[in-house]
C-alpha cells in the first residue's frame with residue numbers, strides 16, 4: 115500500500131527509546147523528514163543514525179524536557195526553526211507516576227501533565243498552522259488502560275482524559291483537514307521496558323499477566339504500534355478522525 119508519506123515533515127516527541135524509537139523507524143522507512151525530541155542526547159544521536167540508515171530523508175534531533183520547559187514556547191521555537199509539520203506524534207507518557215489513589219492534586223496533576231497536558235499545550239501552537247494549510251495529522255500515544263481502567267488509577271485516568279480530548283477536539287477539527295487521533299497500545303516489551311526485567315528473570319507474573327490480559331498471549335513490539343501510527347499519519351486514514359484505536363493483542 116502506498117502511504118504517500120515521502121518527504122512529509124514529521125515531529126515525534128518522546129523519540130529516543132521504546133515505542134517512540136519504533137515510531138521513528140516506521141516513519142524513516144517511509145522516507146520522511148524527521149524532527150525527533152527527547153531528553154537524552156546520546157540516545158537521540160543513536161536514533162538519528164538508525165533513522166537515516168532506515169531511509170529517512172533527513173533527521174534532526176532536539177534535546178528538551180517537555181515536563182520542565184514552557185511547552186508553548188518550545189512548540190513555537192520548533193515551528194520557527196522547522197516551519198510547519200505535516201505530522202505530529204506525541205509519545206511522551208507512562209504509568210511510572212504515583213500509584214497512590216488517595217494522592218492529592220499535585221500527583222494527579224503530574225500524571226495528567228505527563229500523559230496529556232504537556233502535549234495538549236504544544237497542540238495549541240502546532241495545530242493552528244495545520245488548520246491554515248488545511249492538512250495535518252496529530253497522533254497521541256494513549257493506552258488501552260484508558261478504556262479498561264485497570265492498573266494505576268492516576269495513569270488510567272490521565273489516559274482516559276487524553277482519549278476524551280482526542281474525541282471531542284478531533285470532532286471539532288475534522289472539517290478542517292486536520293486529523294486528531296490516538297493509538298492505544300496494550301502491553302509492549304522492548305529492552306529496558308517495564309516488562310523486560312520480569313521476562314528476563316522468568317518471573318511468574320509475566321505468564322499470569324499474559325494469560326489473563328493479552329489474549330494473543332505475548333507482548334506487543336514497538337514496531338506493531340508504529341505500524342498503526344504510520345498508517346494513521348497517511349492519507350489512507352482520511353475517514354478515521356477523532357478516534358482512539360486499540361493495538362493491544364486483544365487486551366481483556
Ligand SMILES: NC(=O)c1ccc[n+]([C@@H]2O[C@H](COP(=O)([O-])OP(=O)(O)OC[C@H]3O[C@@H](n4cnc5c(N)ncnc54)[C@H](OP(=O)(O)O)[C@@H]3O)[C@@H](O)[C@H]2O)c1
Pocket residue numbers: 127128129130131132133134135151152153154155157178179180181182205206207208209255256257258298299300301302303307
Ligand atoms: N510500554 C507499554 O507497554 C505501553 C503500553 C501502553 C501505552 N504506552 C504508552 O506509550 C508511550 C511510550 O511508552 P514507552 O513504554 O515506550 O515509554 P519509555 O520507554 O519511557 O519512552 C518514553 C520516551 O519519551 C521520552 N521522554 C520521557 N519523558 C520525557 C520528557 N519529559 N520530555 C521529553 N521526552 C521525554 C523518553 O526519552 P528520554 O528519557 O531520553 O527523555 C523516551 O524516548 C507512553 O505514552 C505510554 O504511556 C506504553
